[in-house]
Amino acid sequence: MHQEGLETAGTILLRAGLKRTMGRIAIINLLMTAEYPLSQHEIAHRLPKVSMNGVSIYRSLDAFLKAGIVHRVESGDRTWRFAICGCGTRGHCHPHFICKQCGKVECLPGHNLPEFGKMQPGYVVEEQEFYIRGRCAGCST
Ligand SMILES: [Zn+2]
Numbered sequence: 001m002h003q004e005g006l007e008t009a010g011t012i013l014l015r016a017g018l019k020r021t022m023g024r025i026a027i028i029n030l031l032m033t034a035e036y037p038l039s040q041h042e043i044a045h046r047l048p049k050v051s052m053n054g055v056s057i058y059r060s061l062d063a064f065l066k067a068g069i070v071h072r073v074e075s076g077d078r079t080w081r082f083a084i085c086g087c088g089t090r091g092h093c094h095p096h097f098i099c100k101q102c103g104k105v106e107c108l109p110g111h112n113l114p115e116f117g118k119m120q121p122g123y124v125v126e127e128q129e130f131y132i133r134g135r136c137a138g139c140s141t
Pocket residue numbers: 099100101102103104135136137138139
């Protein structure tokens with residue numbers, strides 16, 4: 001589901017001008033293979049081979065966000081979830097689906113965001129987020 005193709009975690013970090021540490025590579029690899037956006041807690045939980053404390057995971061995610069290689073999703077439970085992004089901006093380039101029943105968050109990379117008309121003069125749009133809420137396949141049956 002990721003548009004990065006054959007790009008490795010190392011090249012993603014290199015292209016973003018970020019230091020390639022074991023921990024960062026492990027987080028990128030994790031996000032590249034994750035089937036849905038992961039919270040910081042889930043990331044920490046899935047990184048058993050690399051010893052990284054919460055602070056360094058937080059700092060890595062923050063650096064990834066600033067570099068535009070990940071985006072984050074707020075699903076309504078005040079937990080940020082992170083996913084790899086192929087569009088190269090820290091804004092959202094695709095809508096996200098949120099299941100109201102189980103709380104699952106999914107990237108919908110095949111869908112474009114609705115075109116937003118011109119803002120009034122003087123306004124600068126920095127982020128545009130589009131969420132679709134409902135029930136996922138597992139919850140609707
Ligand atoms: Zn669900």
